Amino acid sequence: MAFKHTYKQMLDRAFKNLPKSKNITTRFDIPKVTGSLQGNKTIITNLSQISKILRRPESHIFKFLLRELATTGDMKKGGTIFIGKFSSGILNTKIEKYVKEFILCNQCKKPDTKLIKEKGITFKHCEACGARSSVRSLK
Ligand SMILES: [Zn+2]
Secondary structure (H helix, E strand, C coil), X not given: CHHHHHHHHHHHHHHHHHHHHHHCCCCCCCCCCCEEEECCEEEECCHHHHHHXXXXXXXXXXXXXXXXXXXXXXXXXXXXXXXXXXCHHHHHHHHHHHHXXXXXXXXXXXXXXXXXXXXXXXXXXECCCCCEEEECCCC
């Protein structure tokens, strides 16, 4: 069967690539947040830019950040608002966490992944090695 054949090839390839990928640490340039504090609010001004670089919907990153920071917020044209004071250090750490969780492949650590939804479950599908892993859904 064609499927079996392809699957075997994929495994072979994944296996061959294994020792190499240990030495090559795929450095993925994670963009840094820019923003400011305004009173009791934190405004990120480059979330749409970040979402373009990460190739993920801005709203998805926004939902992730809300959950991670355990706060509420609002997506506005001039910037993304989070209630509370969050340092850029914290925000950058969260973006890194997002990248690890929703972008980098669990197997080959490459950023060439897509999020696919099937029967209510979201999967991270790697276009480089074919690996697939489920990720938590953000509501
Ligand atoms: Zn992969």
